[in-house]
Amino acid sequence: EAGVTQFPSHSVIEKGQTVTLRCDPISGHDNLYWYRRVMGKEIKFLLHFVKESKQDESGMPNNRFLAERTGGTYSTLKVQPAELEDSGVYFCASSPPVLWANVLTFGAGSRLTVL
């Protein structure tokens, strides 16, 4: 079974540019989460999709971040325009429906460096 895949693994952009991160969850996993880890800090929740619906987006830092999951399969996270403080590792995770929804499988992360 394929795991959670993320692309790109590393992106270096300049302040003000746009970056789009992609996540392909495990097939059949209705739940898809985005998390971010800034150097040395906790893995911080950004948002949660159940299928194509945003269940909880309370962790999204501001309106420069836009997440989508059209069709309930893969998800994208767009940062536009990027700021220096957006640098970090963005993790995607997925989990099965309800009963095991909090048993997450993570992707390897997309490291974003904003210069």
Next chain:
Amino acid sequence: GENVEQHPSTLSVQEGDSAVIKCTYSDSASNYFPWYKQELGKRPQLIIDIRSNVGEKKDQRIAVTLNKTAKHFSLHITETQPEDSAVYFCAASRRPSNFGNEKLTFGTGTRLTIIP
């Protein structure tokens, strides 16, 4: 919301010795406590988890203990080996429901180094 604190931030132990990492949480409704291990450049992987209906769970050299009254839980690794070197994260969440409030809240991580 939930707040999880994790200590220590770094830990070095001699190979063969034991390592203990401790976490506290704030939300008394939390009832699921997983531990993730992240090796350098790799994805965080679930290594053990515990639910609030038990006080201890063991899997070979790793064990987790939970004290619901004090709201703290700990990871114990015995007979440490070089491959145990990694960053370990604790987390807490509520019971999954149709309301979707089961998101994991993570601690800040512990970098464990095993000295050969």
